[in-house]
Amino acid sequence: MRLKDIQDIYHKELDELYGKNEVDSFFNLVMEHYLKLDRMHLFMEPEHVVTKTEEQPLFEALNQLKLEQPIQYILGETEFYSLPFKVNEHTLIPRPETEELVALIIDNVTSSAVKKPLKILDIGTGTGCIAISLAKHLIKAQVSAIDVSEGALEIAKQNAELNEVGVAFIQDDILKTCYSAFDAESNYDIIVSNPPYVRNLEKAEIQPNVLNNEPHLALFVDDENPLQFYNAICEFAQLNLKNGGTLYFEINEYLGEEMVELLKAFSFKNVELKKDLFGKDRMIKGVK
Numbered sequence: 001m002r003l004k005d006i007q008d009i010y011h012k013e014l015d016e017l018y019g020k021n022e023v024d025s026f027f028n029l030v031m032e033h034y035l036k037l038d039r040m041h042l043f044m045e046p047e048h049v050v051t052k053t054e055e056q057p058l059f060e061a062l063n064q065l066k067l068e069q070p071i072q073y074i075l076g077e078t079e080f081y082s083l084p085f086k087v088n089e090h091t092l093i094p095r096p097e098t099e100e101l102v103a104l105i106i107d108n109v110t111s112s113a114v115k116k117p118l119k120i121l122d123i124g125t126g127t128g129c130i131a132i133s134l135a136k137h138l139i140k141a142q143v144s145a146i147d148v149s150e151g152a153l154e155i156a157k158q159n160a161e162l163n164e165v166g167v168a169f170i171q172d173d174i175l176k177t178c179y180s181a182f183d184a185e186s187n188y189d190i191i192v193s194n195p196p197y198v199r200n201l202e203k204a205e206i207q208p209n210v211l212n213n214e215p216h217l218a219l220f221v222d223d224e225n226p227l228q229f230y231n232a233i234c235e236f237a238q239l240n241l242k243n244g245g246t247l248y249f250e251i252n253e254y255l256g257e258e259m260v261e262l263l264k265a266f267s268f269k270n271v272e273l274k275k276d277l278f279g280k281d282r283m284i285k286g287v288k
């Protein structure tokens with residue numbers, strides 16, 4: 001069948017669900033992933049014919065897209081901070097907002113007058129996207145990362161290999177004060193976390209493809225205790241962050257003021273709330 005005819009079938013079957021532009025972008029991604037053909041190929045060779053074997057994964061992907069499975073899970077990969085990352089059902093799909101948090105940290109570190117090697121800890125690492133991007137860009141940093149999910153850590157380790165960086169991964173539960181894994185030398189210069197922060201009451205705002213596919217362990221917190229992870233991490237940071245070290249969080253856009261109060265209650269100084277590209281309260285930092 002001609003590649004162009006398969007593209008037409010994608011549009012016929014999916015445009016109503018996703019819109020034409022998004023379907024174009026899906027088709028480009030599957031073409032690149034399964035056939036190693038870039039997006040210009042369809043313009044240059046509109047008559048390109050693919051074999052039965054070649055078309056099979058394209059139609060399988062189409063069926064999964066019809067079931068509203070995220071394209072990143074279908075392909076098993078995504079891009080974060082211009083780096084490749086494997087993803088699966090155990091890991092949250094990294095978001096652009098989190099790239100902004102990584103950019104903020106890299107910017108702060110590289111513009112600082114202090115040039116010593118840093119010890120960094122990422123809590124709730126998922127795919128390892130934060131830890132690995134930091135390790136890639138801050139080459140002298142010693143980076144560790146924890147997650148409670150064995151499945152997520154398995155993928156994070158593969159991602160560290162894929163991106164050729166060394167990150168020490170630790171399986172532990174931050175809510176059960178995982179201090180056992182950290183000895184007296186665990187004095188970090190930077191602790192960063194994008195913990196679960198979506199309240200159950202916000203479920204109505206979540207797209208069905210997120211709700212039905214991404215791990216709820218990575219997303220949701222109790223309505224009654226939405227800052228549970230932030231509290232636990234602030235406590236952890238009181239013991240494990242160096243004096244003068246910085247704590248960075250990605251946060252729930254609706255809880256910016258509460259987060260400022262929380263960091264102040266834990267005596268963090270120079271607390272700064274930052275907005276994402278969409279103008280929403282999304283990041284906060286504080287100095288111990």
Ligand SMILES: C[S@@+](CC[C@H](N)C(=O)[O-])C[C@H]1O[C@@H](n2cnc3c(N)ncnc32)[C@H](O)[C@@H]1O
Nearest residue numbers: 094124125126147148149173174194195196218
């Ligand atoms: C919002 S996801 C963030 C993943 C990744 N850091 C990112 O930014 O895409 C939260 C992560 O916290 C992990 N997590 C959930 N509960 C945890 C706990 N009690 N202790 C440690 N990690 C936990 C989840 O498995 C998930 O990978």
